[in-house]
Each structure stands twice: as C-alpha cells, then as structure tokens.
Amino acid sequence: MNKQNIIDRFIKYVTIDTESDPNNPAFPSTEKQWDLAKILEQELIAIGMEDVELDKNCYLMATLPSNIDYEVPTIGFVAHIDTSPDYTGANVKPQIHENYDGEDIVLNKEQNIILSPSYFEDLLLYKGQTLITTDGTTLLGADDKAGVTEIVSAMEYLIQNPEIKHGKIRICFTPDEEVGKGAHKFDVDKFGAQWAYTMDGSQIGELEYENFNAAGAVITINGKIVHPGYAKGKMVNSMTIASQFINALPAKEVPEHTTGYEGFFHLHSIEGKVEQTILRYIIRDHDMDLFQKRKETMKSIVKKINEEIGSNAIQVEIKDQYFNMREKVEPVMYIVDIAEEVMKDLGITPLIKPIRGGTDGSQLSFKGLPCPNIFAGGHNFHGRYEYVPVESIMKASEVIVGIAEKITEKFK
Template sequence: MSSVLERFLRYVQIDTQSDPNSATFPSTARQKDLSLLLVQELREIGIADAHLDEHGYVYATIPSNTDQHVPVVCFCSHVDTSPDVTGAGVKPIVHYNWDGTDIVLPDDPSQVLRIIELHDLDQQIGNDIVTASGTTLLGADNKAGVAEIMAAAEYLQAHPEIVHGAVKILFTPDEEVGRGTEHVDLQKLGADFGYTVDGEAVGTLEDETFSADGVRITIHGVSTHPGYALGKLENALKIAGEILAGLPKELSPEATTGKEGFIHPVQVEGIQEKAVIQFIIRDFTTAGLHEKENLLQNIMQEVLARYPHSTAEFTVQEQYRNMKEILDQHPKVVEYALKGMKRAGLDPIQRSIRGGTDGSRLSFMGLPCPNIFAGEHAFHSRLEWVSVQDMEKAVEVIVGICEEVANLVLND
C-alpha cells in the first residue's frame, strides 16, 4: 500500500480550486485536469470502465471476484479544493520521522505548525507529516481521500485473493462550493451504499452531520441625494449593518461547539438603495434550523420597523440534512465501516461532524453514505497537514470494508 504518498504528492500539485461565484459546472475547468489523470491511472491498473462524464464526475468499477451476491459498495472523494485559500502552486513537503518540534513553513515563516495549537498533531510524533510550503493550502481536503481510494483500488487489483463484491469509485467536483452531488447519476453508479473518504482523525467514522439551510435577506432601502436626505433617506447598507449587529453572539460559529448550531453571515454586498446579506444556518435538527431562521427573521423585522419606507425579502434555501436520519435506517452500513477499522487494528471513534459532506446529500438521494477518515487536518488553511501513516491506515480500512461486506454476506 505504498503508493498512497506518491499519488498524494502528485495530486496536490494540480490546482483544482472551485469557485462559488461561477455559473458553470464544474465551477472551474481546472478540476478536470486531475479527474482526467485519475481516469488514466485507473485504466492503467486495469479498471476498464473508468471515465469522466460531461459534468466532471469520474465513475469506475472494480468488478466482483465472487459468484455470490454481495452488496455493491461505493467509495467517494471530491477533487476540488476550498476557495478560501489559493491552491495554485502547491509545494508539498514531507517531514519524515517528525520529532514533535515546531514545523516552520519555508515560504512564509510566520506559518508554523505547533503541537499546542493544532488538534491531533501531538499524536503524530515519529510519523511522516506532509504540509504545504506556507503560501497555499495543501489540498489534503480531499486529495488525501482521492489518493487513498486510488491506492486501495490498486491494491485490490493486485490481490485477487481478497474476496470482494463489485466496488464503485466516484470522484466528484465542486463539493467545497456545495454542489458536489448536483449531477451525480446514482442509477449509473449502481451502488447499494457508500462511504465518503473525507474525514479527519485516524479511526473516526462520522455518521451524523449538521442539517443546513442558506438564508438570503434582500433589503430595499430608499435612496436620495445625501445633501437633501433629511427625513427621506433609508440606507439599505445601514439596515444591513443593524441586522448584523442584532445577531446573538452566543449563536455564532465562534461561540458554539458540540451539538450547538449557529447563524453565520457569509457575504454582504450592496449600495444605499439595495443590500443583500447571505447567511448559512446550521443545526443538528430541522426543528433547530427553523427556530434559528425564525429568530433571524424577527431580528430583520424589528430593524425594518425603524425604517417605515423600506422592505426586505427573506428567502430560505435547503442545503442538506443530517445524514443520521437515513443511516439509522441502514445500520449495517455503519457496521461494515466499524469492522473494517477494527480489521486495520484501529479502535473506531464514532462521532458527529460540525459540517456536511457529499455523503449528506447522497444519503437523502438514496445512497446511504457515512464519512470515514482521510487523515486531513487544519483544512482550508495554509497550516493544513496530513500524516502518511494515517493515509496508509485509510487505505487499509477501505480494503477492509470491502472484505467485511463480502465476509458478512458469505458467512451468513
């Protein structure tokens, strides 16, 4: 399973950053640069049906090597990287046999990985740590998962003695901008259930996510010449500012943890006549989402009451829902993953994720799909890092899940 590092170092040097403001799909054509390479490499290891479709999805099948009916399992990762930090010109660095001292990134020495500041880094002493050079993100989110699925596919192809059913591979674009499953063809994929490989610490299995909505407040103020504005001007930008100032601090991302949700403004734009505020609302229950949306709407209405000639529109768009609602109906899907981790010598950690994955949407589309670890840490930042040993364990787990799915069926 040694190919995972070589693959990862190759993939992160390909810029695949997605763009939330693009109207195309994928949102950036450069994502296909990696996807086309993945298709080529899949074919080189003998996976004949690997292809890139018109929407930028990679589909591939490792055929079953048993005559018995075994459920078809899918492994999924996304090729795009976050638009929050540049992904152009990534220079990956492997810090072999790391001794626990601060890792100073050479292209920007102000970027330093310190044990006391970065979660889980203290578990990596003696391991090989991969970082970027300080001016870009690394791209472990989610190229670690891509490399791990590719390495596992290569291993299964090279070891026909491992009994498994059909294994589907799916690489998606645009996950980071919330559109990763927009054009996925589940009928063509043909899987019974799946796993996104897009998690953090080694041994973690995430079977619960936030439920998520987007809210857009469009404010229509009253514009007039500022020199003659007395009693007339109702500035939409100031109305927006008052709405933002009225948000409860205890319901902000920086003040919440665990199962607590939040109201988070992500974009403001406008002029004095019209302003738009974009929010994301997060909670682990749909009822909790609605409570926060009602609170936000009440804040908006209270502010508007002070501006009698202005109006506002409050629009809610569903984004995704807590995958646990679906996974609780398919307990074997989680069981396979837990057994696959134990087969790899890990003590599984089952937990919730304060975010979402492609698996959230896929679960509600009909493909139950929890999230397993990829080893990525400090994602969406220039301090992003991953452990080579964690990536190798993820490869073992992917192979182990394939074995467990076959074993639990064949031994029934």
C-alpha cells in the same frame, strides 16, 4: 501499501488546482476541475479498473469486478476532486516533514507563518510520523484529495493482490462538493451500489453518519445615497441597517463558539456600500426543529427591522442545501457497524461523532444511496494551516480494503 507511492500520488493530485466557484452556476463550476478528472480517468485505466467513465458533468466512475463466486452487495467509495474556494488552491507547494518531533513547524520563514502544536494541539497525536503541510500561502487540498488518493491506492492494492477476496466495488470522484453541488448530478442508478462510503472525514478514526441540516441565506439591504452634507432625513445607509441585522442574531451561536451538536449562524461574506449591502450566511443545525427555528429567526429579524424603519429596505432569501443523513442511515446501521469493526481490526480507535458540516454522502443518502463518512486523515481544512499525516492516508486505504474483504465474510 507503499508509503512513497502514497506520497507521490497525493502530491501529484494536490498540485493540480481544482478550486470550485460558488458564484458560477455552470457544472462543474470551474473548468480546471477537468484537469484532475482526466488524469484520474487515465490512471484508473492504467491500474486495471473497468467501466471507467468520465461523464459530461465531470463525474468519474469505475468498477472493480468481484473476484468471488457468490453474490454479495455491491458497495461504493466516493471522494470529491474540488478544493474549497475559502482559500486559494493555486500553486500548492507541499512540504514533507519526516519523523515529526512535536515542535513548531515553520511553513514560511519569509512570512513568519508557523504551524504550532501550542495552537493546533492535534499535531501532537502524530509525533514520529510523516506530515505533509502547505508552504503557508495556500491550502493543501487534503480535503478531499487525500480521499481520492486512498480510493485509488486501495483499488490498485486489491488489483495487485487478487488473493484478497471482494465483491463488486464501484468508485466515484465528484466535482463541486465544496460549493454544495457534489451530488446534484450524481446518477445513483448508474452507480449501482447498495450503499457507499465517502472518504471525506478528518482525524484518523472518524466515522460519521450524522451531519448538519444546512441552508444558505442572502440578506439584501437597499439604502439611499445622497450628499452627506445634506443627508438629514434623506440618506438611508444600508451598512448601518446591516449592522442592526448582524447584532440581532444570537452572538454566541456562531462557529467559533459552538461544538458537537450545537448549530450556528455563520456570516461568511459582506459586500457593502451606502446604497446596497449584501450579507451571505450559512445556517446549520443537526436537529431539524432547531434548524427550522433558525430560519424563522432570520425572517422575524428582517420583519422587525422593516417595521422599525417603515419600509421594506431589507429582504432575505433562504435556500435549503442538504439535510441530516441520520434518518436514512439508521435503518441500515450495519453499514456503519462494518466500518467500525474493520477499524478495530486494524487497531484504529473509531471516533463516531456528528459531522459539523456536510459531505456528498448527506445528499446521496437522500437520493437512495446510504453513505456514511470515513476519515481521510487531514486537519485544518480550507486554510494555510492544513496538514495530513501520511500514515493516516495509508490507514484509510487499509480501511477501504478491509471493508471490501469484510463484506465477503458478512454476506457469504
């Protein structure tokens, strides 16, 4: 893999704003996702991919034909083109830091924004490497444009090096993953792979086949506004009721106090006035029974508060989003074993652990396409401190090539 080509490709992708919108039911949720999709469409054609197709829903699929004379399983690689709405993805200005020395990185001198290993200790894993960071005012977009870079670069490498034997490979770039819709209109039959890998993990070596069960909850509290000077016995302050609900949930079962397999309730949005307050939560747990109990906990709190205030002022709507793909991957665990073996061949220590989140792969697994997740290399996603080591992008590309080659050995 050519390091400078990797850098140039990645920077080209991240400087295109593709932020998705959780509040827009359109598909894709933002028109600007088409900007990158169309560029990728032309790039895939240019490097020699076949069956390149950008469909009406902004899914981009393509084929690398087999170059062997016997049948092996068709495999796929998937990444998403949108970036998170949690932090702005407009006007991304990547900064390149060669031969990182292990010290603080000044992202933005004027605003005194510092990326420090004293807080983000994983930085020290990458001393001597080339880091790409933000300028402190946007996210970077390595989630998941690092994955896109890795797939395109690996396909280009295989095309340019036909002595590397591989079966048929399908790739797909999806929209709207960050708002939970990335697999909703994914045509598994058209994709035509027996299994796939999402390139959407974080630290080098990550290999994941378990993820959260996930739901979204909207709590609506209706109050009554009257003049505060004459409010006794009449005003109902929806924000006060909202605080009751928030405080009734387990205080330590939140993202900032949980790790590993521990689930949580996460309040990510509040819109409030006296007359109405809306709380938006996500609910997460790896264990299905605990996941169901979390949803019931929310409903029981709502019921109790309504009984206490003598009305139905507070209501909750809970919608499931995706489920733990473990049950769909475990029957075909050899697809995880292949990726693990390739990483070891490349000198990468596999980090097999549960995803504290979800990927397109979780939904795709339930649609009939088992789909473990492989590292893309970035850290501190969804915010100004996001960064990615170039060497991790290169290694992920090598893993893709290695898996393609390994399939021809395993199924000969």
